[in-house]
Amino acid sequence: MINEDVTGSDDVLLKCENLTKIYTSGLIRTKTVAGAKNVSFNIKKGEIVSLAGESGSGKSTVAKMILMLLRPTSGHIFLNGKDISLYNIRDYYRQVQAVFQDPYSAFNPFYKVDHVISRAFGLRQDNPDEDERKEIIESTFLSIGLNPSEVLGRYPHELSGGQMQRLLIGRSLLIGSQLLIADEPTSMIDASTRAGVLNLLLRLKEKEGLSVLFITHDIGQAQYVSERVLIMKEGEIVEQGSVNDVFTNPNHPYTQELLASVPSLYEKWEELT
Numbered sequence: 299m300i301n302e303d304v305t306g307s308d309d310v311l312l313k314c315e316n317l318t319k320i321y322t323s324g325l326i327r328t329k330t331v332a333g334a335k336n337v338s339f340n341i342k343k344g345e346i347v348s349l350a351g352e353s354g355s356g357k358s359t360v361a362k363m364i365l366m367l368l369r370p371t372s373g374h375i376f377l378n379g380k381d382i383s384l385y386n387i388r389d390y391y392r393q394v395q396a397v398f399q400d401p402y403s404a405f406n407p408f409y410k411v412d413h414v415i416s417r418a419f420g421l422r423q424d425n426p427d428e429d430e431r432k433e434i435i436e437s438t439f440l441s442i443g444l445n446p447s448e449v450l451g452r453y454p455h456e457l458s459g460g461q462m463q464r465l466l467i468g469r470s471l472l473i474g475s476q477l478l479i480a481d482e483p484t485s486m487i488d489a490s491t492r493a494g495v496l497n498l499l500l501r502l503k504e505k506e507g508l509s510v511l512f513i514t515h516d517i518g519q520a521q522y523v524s525e526r527v528l529i530m531k532e533g534e535i536v537e538q539g540s541v542n543d544v545f546t547n548p549n550h551p552y553t554q555e556l557l558a559s560v561p562s563l564y565e566k567w568e569e570l571t
């Protein structure tokens with residue numbers, strides 16, 4: 299019974315239910331590590347949810363399970379009420395796209411970045427002709443704040459990290475994805491362009507109704523970009539709720555610790571803008 303609609307609500311886009319991932323390593327004396335333990339949460343349509351926690355807390359493990367790059371040891375993931383294991387993989391990736399820490403790793407260094415754009419058209423359901431493609435590319439670039447002439451025809455190493463992340467976010471827009479899994483998308487780009495990427499996510503949420511799982515070790519960025527936050531520690535979600543509630547009145551000592559180690563929102567704002 300894995301294909302029934304258990305989300306119970308029309309506006310839930312993604313539902314993770316008791317996700318557990320146990321890693322096993324070593325051939326003779328096997329060692330097991332719980333990357334994620336009983337992780338449950340929802341993401342609504344048009345919502346940015348942050349998953350915050352220190353390095354090694356299991357954030358990427360959760361992201362990889364949602365992206366079908368890792369199979370959960372137990373638990374289920376539903377997209378629009380349907381167990382993701384029942385999706386045709388192309389249909390799934392049409393709806394769920396990702397941005398990772400290292401934007402360059404998502405591009406083949408020997409291809410111009412145009413290649414990524416033309417591949418993205420392959421995932422769309424329509425089949426636009428040459429002129430339509432041009433229009434779509436132009437409007438996508440406008441939305442992500444990039445000038446096509448600065449980017450098209452170039453190789454990945456000729457672009458900045460911030461431009462690359464924008465391009466990847468643009469790719470999901472071009473495909474028409476509903477959910478973006480953004481795993482520490484700003485941690486390898488310099489502070490001055492970081493705010494631009496966060497603001498782009500906020501704008502796409504507002505204008506396109508994009509949902510985002512925003513993963514970060516920086517609770518200040520979680521605060522900036524989302525209304526709801528999940529705090530992860532040692533594979534478990536130890537606290538979740540609205541950013542206001544969790545940050546003004548943290549229940550878990552770990553959340554208090556994370557909060558104590560970041561500058562105030564005001565200082566953060568100064569740094570980001």
Ligand SMILES: Nc1ncnc2c1ncn2[C@@H]1O[C@H](COP(=O)(O)OP(=O)(O)O)[C@@H](O)[C@H]1O
Nearest residue numbers: 321323331332333352353354355356357358359
């Ligand atoms: N492929 C793997 N094999 C074994 N252990 C892993 C593997 N990937 C991650 N882990 C372990 O799982 C835990 C969570 O890792 P990860 O999900 O990458 O955390 P985060 O993204 O929060 O830094 C860590 O203890 C990490 O060492």
Ligand SMILES: [Mg+2]
Nearest residue numbers: 357358359481
């Ligand atoms: Mg990680």
